[in-house]
Amino acid sequence: MTPAESVAVVLWLGTMIYAVFGGADFGAGLWDLLTGNDRRGKAQRELIDRAVGPVWEANHTWLIFDLVILWSAFPGAFAAITSTLYLPLALAAVGIVLRGSGFAFRKLSLRLTGRRAFGLTFAVSSVVTPFFLGTVLGGIASGRVPQAGGGDPIVSWLNPTSIVIGLLAVAAGAYIAAAFLTADARRSAPTVVDAFRQRTFGAGVVAGGIAIAGLLVLRVDAPRLFEGLTGPGLPFVAGSVVAGSVSLALCVVSDARWTRAFAVTAVAMIVLGWGVAQYPLLLPPDLTIAAAAAPDGTLQALTVITVAAVAVIGPSLALLFWLQQHRRLESHPEGQALSREPRRPPP
Amino acid sequence: MAHLLALSMPLLAAATPADLVAARSQMALTLGFHIVLACLGVALPAIMLIAEARGLRRGDQDALLLARRWSSVVAVTFAVGAVSGTVLSFELGILWPGLMGQYGAAFGIPFAVEGIFFFVEAIFVAIYIYGWDRLSPLAHFLSGIPIAIAGLGGTVSVVAANAWMNQPAGFTMGADGRISEVRPLEVIFNGATWYEVPHMLLAAYMVTGFLLASVYAIGMLRGRRDAYTRLGFTIPFVVAAIAAPIQIAVGDVAAREIVKHQPAKFAAMELVTETGPQRPIVLGGILVDGEVRYGLEIPGLVSFLAGFDVNTVVIGLDQVPLDEQPPANVVHLAWDAMLACGFALLGLAAWFGLLRLRRRDPTESTWFLRGASIAGLLAIVAMEAGWIVTEVRRQPWIVWGRLRTADAVTAAGGIGISLAAVAILYLALGIATIVVLRALSRRWNDETISAGDLPYGPTGK
Numbered sequence: 001m002t003p004a005e006s007v008a009v010v011l012w013l014g015t016m017i018y019a020v021f022g023g024a025d026f027g028a029g030l031w032d033l034l035t036g037n038d039r040r041g042k043a044q045r046e047l048i049d050r051a052v053g054p055v056w057e058a059n060h061t062w063l064i065f066d067l068v069i070l071w072s073a074f075p076g077a078f079a080a081i082t083s084t085l086y087l088p089l090a091l092a093a094v095g096i097v098l099r100g101s102g103f104a105f106r107k108l109s110l111r112l113t114g115r116r117a118f119g120l121t122f123a124v125s126s127v128v129t130p131f132f133l134g135t136v137l138g139g140i141a142s143g144r145v146p147q148a149g150g151g152d153p154i155v156s157w158l159n160p161t162s163i164v165i166g167l168l169a170v171a172a173g174a175y176i177a178a179a180f181l182t183a184d185a186r187r188s189a190p191t192v193v194d195a196f197r198q199r200t201f202g203a204g205v206v207a208g209g210i211a212i213a214g215l216l217v218l219r220v221d222a223p224r225l226f227e228g229l230t231g232p233g234l235p236f237v238a239g240s241v242v243a244g245s246v247s248l249a250l251c252v253v254s255d256a257r258w259t260r261a262f263a264v265t266a267v268a269m270i271v272l273g274w275g276v277a278q279y280p281l282l283l284p285p286d287l288t289i290a291a292a293a294a295p296d297g298t299l300q301a302l303t304v305i306t307v308a309a310v311a312v313i314g315p316s317l318a319l320l321f322w323l324q325q326h327r328r329l330e331s332h333p334e335g336q337a338l339s340r341e342p343r344r345p346p347p
Numbered sequence: 348m349a350h351l352l353a354l355s356m357p358l359l360a361a362a363t364p365a366d367l368v369a370a371r372s373q374m375a376l377t378l379g380f381h382i383v384l385a386c387l388g389v390a391l392p393a394i395m396l397i398a399e400a401r402g403l404r405r406g407d408q409d410a411l412l413l414a415r416r417w418s419s420v421v422a423v424t425f426a427v428g429a430v431s432g433t434v435l436s437f438e439l440g441i442l443w444p445g446l447m448g449q450y451g452a453a454f455g456i457p458f459a460v461e462g463i464f465f466f467v468e469a470i471f472v473a474i475y476i477y478g479w480d481r482l483s484p485l486a487h488f489l490s491g492i493p494i495a496i497a498g499l500g501g502t503v504s505v506v507a508a509n510a511w512m513n514q515p516a517g518f519t520m521g522a523d524g525r526i527s528e529v530r531p532l533e534v535i536f537n538g539a540t541w542y543e544v545p546h547m548l549l550a551a552y553m554v555t556g557f558l559l560a561s562v563y564a565i566g567m568l569r570g571r572r573d574a575y576t577r578l579g580f581t582i583p584f585v586v587a588a589i590a591a592p593i594q595i596a597v598g599d600v601a602a603r604e605i606v607k608h609q610p611a612k613f614a615a616m617e618l619v620t621e622t623g624p625q626r627p628i629v630l631g632g633i634l635v636d637g638e639v640r641y642g643l644e645i646p647g648l649v650s651f652l653a654g655f656d657v658n659t660v661v662i663g664l665d666q667v668p669l670d671e672q673p674p675a676n677v678v679h680l681a682w683d684a685m686l687a688c689g690f691a692l693l694g695l696a697a698w699f700g701l702l703r704l705r706r707r708d709p710t711e712s713t714w715f716l717r718g719a720s721i722a723g724l725l726a727i728v729a730m731e732a733g734w735i736v737t738e739v740r741r742q743p744w745i746v747w748g749r750l751r752t753a754d755a756v757t758a759a760g761g762i763g764i765s766l767a768a769v770a771i772l773y774l775a776l777g778i779a780t781i782v783v784l785r786a787l788s789r790r791w792n793d794e795t796i797s798a799g800d801l802p803y804g805p806t807g808k
Contacts, residue, residue: 301529
């Protein structure tokens, strides 16, 4: 593997991890939106709050990681993407601002009106942000970003492939989030286990349906990507279908841990399958990974940085998740104040 | 969808000079907003750890309560800082594709390093904030250490990227106009890194320390004179007061480096119009038709400061081609504003030190507290003015001597609309942040603090 290819692998792995963990965060916001009024949704929103609170900033950092790798290792491709897809990128950035700040502000707001307003901001932006990010990937994968940049600012992301991938990003996030929340609920909120189990199943079916319908759309709208996915990418596509089906079956028999594991696999396989399908291209239809790559000095630096990142961030993340799973991160400096807050029924 | 299309139509127009101004304004606005939160992200965890260490070692419950409350502030400011920082990385691509496309291979590297530090910070901020009462006191304290270290490393990385824009290094241009070779360590440790980094790091500690101290100074002026409030004032104020004199020295060294490497910048900062020895310093004043007006001149001082000799020859704006001159008035006034605020803060720090030397309690002096109550504002003004000096004096270059800002900006038009939208979004974000923090502070003030009422210290399980 050339240095450029190994950095491209890192890029795709980063995207895969962001699709899983970032997707789970966005999905949690979607369930926060759909979970009913203040009273009915209370237990579920508290679970979502506990599950997302300590990890969302770390999960979100994978996006930053991808951006810095992309602009350093493949600067021309980065500029081509941003000068073409600036509208969905700008909209996603707005969504990220509203989502993160809405979530943090809700946590510390005491009044019900404030909590509702910030909660709604958090939840709505959690739904639209992954859609816009998905349309960006769709524009790239369907070959609508010209090498030189400055492609069509509208059609590059409002096209059949982009819309399908945008919807898939939302649905897949909802699916993984529900699977994670079911597992979390079994430890700390038994009354809402069934609600999230049903949502896992429902979202899994929807995500699977969009993925399969999406393949048909790709066949017409992005035939080269379709060929790649049914050629070299086929093992991953098949793996995703199998993992998704297994997770749905496990969901029915209430095995939350393995449902979660297979749901994660199903989503991860799609991202990897896309990478394999378009190899050796970085920006279809013409720009290869090799041609887009920065000089060796940059690639070596990024390799060192990646190794350092794995060495430092790996154990740190493991510690974070371990502490969270063992319920050691459920306090909050304002926690006592929050629990004192009376929850009024909606007018 | 149709609505969205209609919204985006004006954006299809090509870029104009007005778009360049709008793009620069948007970058200035978002960076100027983020930098305040970045300062808090770098220095507040360290100050919070000082309080927690004191609380644990001396069993000081006031200090523990302060650490705990400051960590609530960190929860808000870190979240807003994280998202406003993400906006900046999107903007680097959206607004300046010419910069990233041509120089990303070199300029991007420090940001990749920063990614690791930011990641570590995000992880341990979460452990620290959510770990109160759940981790043993020592484990909880230790979980804060990586935050402070990551803040340091993150500052080094990001400021190294900015320094690189001032003194680009560590790369070779190929015949095709693309970078053909990159030497990463030379990129990161370029000629401006070593003086820009400490300047910003100290600024972060000054902004955070003085800002936090201001809050408690106002509390004391309003009659809250308990030990808790005094400690809440003293810890951050002492941190900032230690940083202030070092900052002036570092800034002085930095200015002389600029004389050496970017004389056009220095000429604009000091409004030196003509090259020569015995150049005067101009306090205030603006350039009208090439003449300095309304300023207070001190003969020979610029020459003396530039080379410790009044006969030092200082390059003036007359040596700089017109199309390579930065907008001198903006640079000069921002420079003077930074210096004025910086020296005012130094004076305040000295006042505090003198009172302490004479065994007097500075917090007993109403006039001192009045000064301290605006120290946070002064520190923010100084830092923002400093960034205006750094960024505007580099114009018309985005990469000094290599790439003009006008050639780096996106070709997509309609940036004015984007700027307006961002201004509204950030106004709302800023107001919401302040409202939430004020609500927190009101709640804390309402809670009675007594030695008997202490569910707060981290208690192991």
